[in-house]
Amino acid sequence: MASSAAKLKSAAWVALPTVTSAIAYGAYKFDLNVAELVKTFFTGPGKYSRIIALSLVIINWKSLPFTWTIRVWHGLIGILYFQKFHKHTPDKLFHPVITESHVALLEVDYNIHKSNSTYFADLDVSRTHLVSHLFCRGLHDVATNAKTKLVMDPSDPSKPAKGKLGIMLGAVQCSFKREIKPYAKFEMWSRVLAWDRKWMYIVTHFVEKGAVKPRSWDGKSFGPTRKSASVPQDWEKKVHATAVSKYVFKIGRLTVHPAIIIDASGLLPERPGGWVTTTENGAAKPTGPVTGGVLDEPEPNTWDWKRTDEELKKGLEFAQQFANLDEMQGLFTGGEEGVLGKFGL
Numbered sequence: 001m002a003s004s005a006a007k008l009k010s011a012a013w014v015a016l017p018t019v020t021s022a023i024a025y026g027a028y029k030f031d032l033n034v035a036e037l038v039k040t041f042f043t044g045p046g047k048y049s050r051i052i053a054l055s056l057v058i059i060n061w062k063s064l065p066f067t068w069t070i071r072v073w074h075g076l077i078g079i080l081y082f083q084k085f086h087k088h089t090p091d092k093l094f095h096p097v098i099t100e101s102h103v104a105l106l107e108v109d110y111n112i113h114k115s116n117s118t119y120f121a122d123l124d125v126s127r128t129h130l131v132s133h134l135f136c137r138g139l140h141d142v143a144t145n146a147k148t149k150l151v152m153d154p155s156d157p158s159k160p161a162k163g164k165l166g167i168m169l170g171a172v173q174c175s176f177k178r179e180i181k182p183y184a185k186f187e188m189w190s191r192v193l194a195w196d197r198k199w200m201y202i203v204t205h206f207v208e209k210g211a212v213k214p215r216s217w218d219g220k221s222f223g224p225t226r227k228s229a230s231v232p233q234d235w236e237k238k239v240h241a242t243a244v245s246k247y248v249f250k251i252g253r254l255t256v257h258p259a260i261i262i263d264a265s266g267l268l269p270e271r272p273g274g275w276v277t278t279t280e281n282g283a284a285k286p287t288g289p290v291t292g293g294v295l296d297e298p299e300p301n302t303w304d305w306k307r308t309d310e311e312l313k314k315g316l317e318f319a320q321q322f323a324n325l326d327e328m329q330g331l332f333t334g335g336e337e338g339v340l341g342k343f344g345l
Contacts, residue, residue: 063106086134092218100186113179122188127169134192139167174241184209185210186209199319213225244318268305268308
């Protein structure tokens with residue numbers, strides 16, 4: 001219930017001012033006696049039915065209308081505008097963020113476990129937390145590109161690219177391994193998998209809550225850590241599902257190379273030749289070469305561009321297989337040789 005309470009608190013943090021203002025104005029406008037209404041609700045005829053209904057609403061707040069919007073925008077606005085920007089170094093680029101959640105009753109299907117379709121709504125929230133936190137500095141610079149001039153207009157390289165910052169989801173694939181029971185708590189561990197000239201790929205693991213603890217926290221402490229040098233035995237059995245998503249960053253209609261945002265967030269070590277080697281037609285160009293931070297002779301066991309490149313190539317091996325699914329659009333024939341039937345609810 002601690003996770004549920006935390007999420008409810010987060011939702012209330014965004015919605016409470018608006019709801020309170022609306023209720024106060026309504027009470028003033030229509031001269032309502034709020035205290036009397038509350039008393040009647042809890043003590044008047046039919047009170048048990050109302051209390052049960054209210055309890056169900058509170059317990060299933062996660063599935064209420066507009067809750068998804070509140071959860072996503074809380075992660076986006078709350079992190080980008082109400083928290084200090086992090087000072088993570090390049091060795092933290094592939095570290096995950098953990099988003100806690102639970103299975104609400106209205107998410108349960110006829111097999112009495114979390115419906116597969118509901119995983120994607122939770123993925124939206126977890127990805128938002130990762131991108132908003134890890135790339136907060138880069139996203140802020142792109143959002144204020146007219147001032148920062150981080151990205152130049154390819155049609156006129158002397159001027160900054162114009163348009164609003166957009167973060168678009170291109171595709172999601174989820175592999176389901178083990179069911180999640182009703183009201184069970186779980187964690188989503190999301191991290192950067194890889195990126196190419198257009199897409200940033202994010203991998204998310206749905207894990208049983210508390211099954212695996214991190215060895216350490218990169219910033220302030222968010223809870224207990226693991227003391228042992230290895231993960232618990234059979235920890236793979238605690239993973240409910242694994243998902244891969246891909247994002248594209250835009251300024252107006254122009255595509256922004258992911259490395260530009262990563263570098264502006266202070267997460268790329270300097271690399272000979274830079275991280276942006278080519279720019280496709282229509283892609284927004286950086287002001288200068290994206291080379292990363294200061295290039296020094298790396299000390300033993302320190303994180304340099306080679307280690308970032310190694311992780312990038314490792315992730316791209318999986319990301320490329322995911323990207324190949326786009327080619328299946330060409331398999332659509334439009335029923336050229338016939339259609340079995342047409343159905344609806």
